[in-house]
Amino acid sequence: MIIRIKDKIKNLNIVIGCPIGCRYCYARNNCRRFHITEVFSKPEFYENKLRLFNTKEPRVFLLTGMSDLAYWKKEWLEKVLKKAEETPRNIYLFLTKRPELLDIYTELDNVWFGVTITCAAERNRADLLKRNVKAKHYHLTFEPLSDEVGEIDLDDIDWVVIGTETGNCKGKISTKKSWAKGLAKQAMSKNIPVFMKEDLFGILDEEEMTQQFPKEFKL
Numbered sequence: 001m002i003i004r005i006k007d008k009i010k011n012l013n014i015v016i017g018c019p020i021g022c023r024y025c026y027a028r029n030n031c032r033r034f035h036i037t038e039v040f041s042k043p044e045f046y047e048n049k050l051r052l053f054n055t056k057e058p059r060v061f062l063l064t065g066m067s068d069l070a071y072w073k074k075e076w077l078e079k080v081l082k083k084a085e086e087t088p089r090n091i092y093l094f095l096t097k098r099p100e101l102l103d104i105y106t107e108l109d110n111v112w113f114g115v116t117i118t119c120a121a122e123r124n125r126a127d128l129l130k131r132n133v134k135a136k137h138y139h140l141t142f143e144p145l146s147d148e149v150g151e152i153d154l155d156d157i158d159w160v161v162i163g164t165e166t167g168n169c170k171g172k173i174s175t176k177k178s179w180a181k182g183l184a185k186q187a188m189s190k191n192i193p194v195f196m197k198e199d200l201f202g203i204l205d206e207e208e209m210t211q212q213f214p215k216e217f218k219l
């Protein structure tokens with residue numbers, strides 16, 4: 001059975017807005033459609049959502065589903081990390097496409113920092129992340145892919161997610177089977193859990209889909 005990642009990892013969009021302007025950004029489209037923010041390129045912090053960190057059961061949250069960590073204000077991240085420290089049963093995931101702008105140090109065991117890599121030219125994002133963010137856990141997301149990423153430095157990486165572009169955005173590029181399988185093979189050879197998102201089903205056969213979560217997620 002194919003697992004949908006959103007059934008396991010909840011989006012908690014505590015910051016909404018991002019100036020990067022990716023062609024395929026669904027968050028920008030949703031913000032326009034549902035009038036969530038005035039100007040999507042100006043991130044806003046929804047501090048009242050910190051109460052949602054107080055869960056009864058342990059949860060894994062993605063905090064950057066509608067933003068990029070690099071454009072969070074320092075005080076926003078400080079408040080979020082303080083709340084993460086108070087709720088160690090939960091895991092909090094962050095993603096960025098601009099690791100060169102970050103300067104973070106944390107000893108928290110329940111916060112995971114990641115970069116999105118969409119092509120071979122962005123491979124160095126993994127190293128920039130590890131250089132600029134000193135944390136206990138790192139993850140990589142390869143989505144949407146526009147070419148073959150090739151050999152990647154996976155040292156200290158704890159989770160790899162692979163996906164494809166969805167929707168009907170102009171210029172849409174689907175992940176090729178060989179690109180996804182090549183990345184998964186590299187990660188699995190280092191015993192790194194790999195999660196192929198549900199949208200890859202169809203590009204890959206069910207028996208070729210790998211859907212693993214890190215043991216720390218307890219999912």
Ligand code: SF4
Nearest residue numbers: 018020021022025067
């Ligand atoms: S980085 Fe994410 S939130 Fe920002 S524009 Fe790109 S897809 Fe949208």
